[in-house]
Amino acid sequence: MKVFKIPEATVMRLSVYSRYLYQLGREGVETVSSGDIAKGVGVSSAQVRKDLAYFGEFGTRGVGYKVEELYNHIIKILGLDQQWNVMIVGAGKLGSALALYQGFAERGFNITTVLDVDENIIGTKLGNIEVEPLEVLETRVKERNITIGVVAVPASAAQDVTDQLIKAGVKAILNFSPRVLKVPREVVLRNVDLSVNLEVLSFNLVFNS
Amino acid sequence: MKVFKIPEATVMRLSVYSRYLYQLGREGVETVSSGDIAKGVGVSSAQVRKDLAYFGEFGTRGVGYKVEELYNHIIKILGLDQQWNVMIVGAGKLGSALALYQGFAERGFNITTVLDVDENIIGTKLGNIEVEPLEVLETRVKERNITIGVVAVPASAAQDVTDQLIKAGVKAILNFSPRVLKVPREVVLRNVDLSVNLEVLSFNLVFNS
């Protein structure tokens, strides 16, 4: 039951703070001020404090924040104190890169399953995961308790795959296809459109000159 | 010389509109209203009109927009009416996926060069691009007239690679490493942090329940 609405930008920054705090922790730093964090990640110190204030009072006035303690708080806020089981649909270039990407496992995302329709890809191994046919989608979601589905298929197949994921019981979808997906309100959806990023660069190159 | 500041969100949406218009064009649709676009991409019709209004009056009252004409306008606004030469630094999982990704070439991004430091990767082929050693960075940027650099190396190497790219004359950087990069003001920088996206999902899964 959500009481306050948290800005999405705040959540994204928390994720960034957590990585910076992790790094500080490894360097043996014990205490950090909002100003230090701000400098490290490129935002204002007031922003850091406001972001944290949504979730409680974690610091000590006159001193700052204890690195490890704040890190643990943020990890908990982000839901990274638990494992999430993930299925990737689409084992093309992008899907397989995501499946092999180390960064996810480090943060508690457990990629358990990778599916594809292509006969030539099915049966091949990505790390220690064998690519399986799309037909097992529902079975695997259920038996492997998968909550997050990653859509890495061509635009034309994206909505169909999404519908299947939702029907199977997935609670959240990360969409890498350049297609606007329709999902029920209770399913969490995020879109990552790689082309958009390059195009914003291109725009700025032209516009700021 | 920029006169009005354009919201970044507007630029991102323009990129999305352009793909939707392209699709409409292929389906043979000739005219489209702001309401149609809005429905197709999941925003409000006023938003569509406001976004377009930053750049001129492209529509006809009572009628709407001509699909092809509007598409061409947006392509020009985004700077996609020209070719951009791109270098990818880092040919690991992510770097090679990006190098092989078809979506970029379709939009005028010409990936000319891929570099890495790993002896085992140098010399291998990604499509028809051969991975070259980091040492040729500056030479290639200059001789191939590269304006956009993609940073797909581990966090620890990211700032160093960035500095080299900028020194060589790159004008824009797309950063996939989870590290905040320092660049001079005149260099355009965008960050794509894949973990952040999964973590926002995770947050919402925990928070909305």
Place this chain on the structure above:
DNA sequence: GACTGTGAAGCCATTCACAGCT
């Protein structure tokens, strides 16, 4: 009648500035 273009209003996020604590 339909739809664009746009000033005005509304809303949300960021920044400011300071009281309060250590």
Place this chain on the structure above:
DNA sequence: AGCTGTGAATGGCTTCACAGTC
């Protein structure tokens, strides 16, 4: 003295609503 936590002020994006045009 230093730094957090936070109400108030600011700034910026989105939505509203309607005049203008076809």
